[in-house]
Amino acid sequence: MAPLPELPDDTFKAFAYEQVAQIGKAVASPQRLVLLNVLSQAPRTVEVLAELAGLSIANTSRHLQVLKAAGLVVSERHGQHVTYATTDGCVVRFFGVLKEMALTCSVELQHAVDTISRSPSRAQAVSRDDLVKLATDAEVVVVDVRPPEEYAAGHLPGAVSVPLDQLEERLAELQGRSVVAYCRGRYCILADRAVEMLQARGIPARRTDADVVDWAAAGLPLERPTTAH
Secondary structure, eight states: OOOOOOOOHHHHHHHHHHHHHHHHHHTOOHHHHHHHHHHTTOOEEHHHHHHHHTOOHHHHHHHHHHHHHTTSEEEEEETTEEEEEESSHHHHHHHHHHHHHHHHHOHHHHHHHHHHHTSGGGTTOBOHHHHHHHTTOTTEEEEEOSOHHHHHHOBOTTOEEOOGGGTGGGGGGGTTSEEEEEOSOTTOOHHHHHHHHHHHTTOOEEEBOOOHHHHHHTTOOOBOTTTOO
């Protein structure tokens, strides 16, 4: 086996850390983090990402190009639409660790999370471990309030898809049972809105901070329409 060519230590180190810095620069934007959060759930078109992130299509495209240049996302064209997705599971795990690190290091974020945790919709939040047990309880229904595309890409076992914008018209399906609602995790408020609406209609409801990324990271299985039962 031929010996590896020798590289000057300083040259290699400078090159390696420049590549790491590119990723740091790519995620140094709240808007790009919002896009990564959505893409951690499922691939989406530029138009849908723009709507969900509250950005113009032009700004969304620019942010996505930065993420793509850093190797965090990939794109694929289908006719007139371009769909983006995270490069692989490593990106999703990195994003999860980044959020946890922010919560550990930022006193301001800790205070904000503590404050929102005392809100009525989160006062009795269901932990991931408790959710595993509740999922087998016939009196409890786990509701995924994310958009249908995200549910189809992977959802918690036994969860029913009731997107937030359909909840009002589907209340009858949930009558007589307790509801545990989930969305995109701790920083997402879709489940909070669902809990508020359900409780106002007299339906017992709680949210859980568990999401599909957290669930999969714990080694727990997800379901998809082709494998759900």
